[in-house]
Amino acid sequence: MERLEALLRDAFPEASDLRVVDRTGTGDHFHVLVRDDGFDGLSLVEQHKLVYAALAEPLRDGTIHELRITTKGS
Amino acid sequence: MSTELKDRIQDVIDHEPVALFMKGTPDLVMCGNSQRALDALRGAGAPVTTVNVLPDPAIRQELSAISGWPTIPQVFIKGELIGGADIAEELAASGELERKLSEALGPDYRGRAVQKTEFLS
Numbered sequence: 001m002e003r004l005e006a007l008l009r010d011a012f013p014e015a016s017d018l019r020v021v022d023r024t025g026t027g028d029h030f031h032v033l034v035r036d037d038g039f040d041g042l043s044l045v046e047q048h049k050l051v052y053a054a055l056a057e058p059l060r061d062g063t064i065h066e067l068r069i070t071t072k073g074s
Numbered sequence: 075m076s077t078e079l080k081d082r083i084q085d086v087i088d089h090e091p092v093a094l095f096m097k098g099t100p101d102l103v104m105c106g107n108s109q110r111a112l113d114a115l116r117g118a119g120a121p122v123t124t125v126n127v128l129p130d131p132a133i134r135q136e137l138s139a140i141s142g143w144p145t146i147p148q149v150f151i152k153g154e155l156i157g158g159a160d161i162a163e164e165l166a167a168s169g170e171l172e173r174k175l176s177e178a179l180g181p182d183y184r185g186r187a188v189q190k191t192e193f194l195s
Binding site: 044045048049052059067070 | 107
């Protein structure tokens with residue numbers, strides 16, 4: 001969970017809110033929430049793709065079994 | 075990678091009014107997120123064409139290469155990537171999903187609400 005938070009902080013250093021929730025307590029089903037002014041003007045698909053890009057490695061190596069994403073602009 | 079499979083995936087995306095690439099089938103959904111996306115689309119009365127990605131890992135690989143979206147499910151309306159389960163639910167809750175469907179398929183889209191399953195493997 002710390003690793004996911006660190007990756008998201010790196011990708012969204014200006015985020016006004018950034019949370020990672022372990023939905024099941026098993027360390028593999030996560031809900032991430034990112035609020036960032038940088039999302040303004042982007043479609044939801046573009047916003048979620050930025051989050052996927054930030055978490056590409058844990059998605060690829062199987063750390064993340066299931067991911068829910070919530071993104072907000074300013 | 076088989077270009078034929080890629081072409082068939084692209085064909086579904088391009089030609090089905092609403093395409094849902096999911097784990098399992100509507101009768102036997104194998105993943106919570108696929109269920110959420112299916113429920114959101116059904117709630118909006120969408121004529122959904124589903125593709126089960128589980129029988130062949132190549133379907134998922136080719137699909138993600140086309141869409142740039144790494145996870146399943148994936149929802150397309152008239153060839154446009156709408157997103158995964160979270161976006162489908164968000165758009166359904168705000169009424170935006172129905173607006174998009176109406177815009178893309180015409181205001182009478184509910185009357186054409188048939189559900190199909192495509193088999194790519």
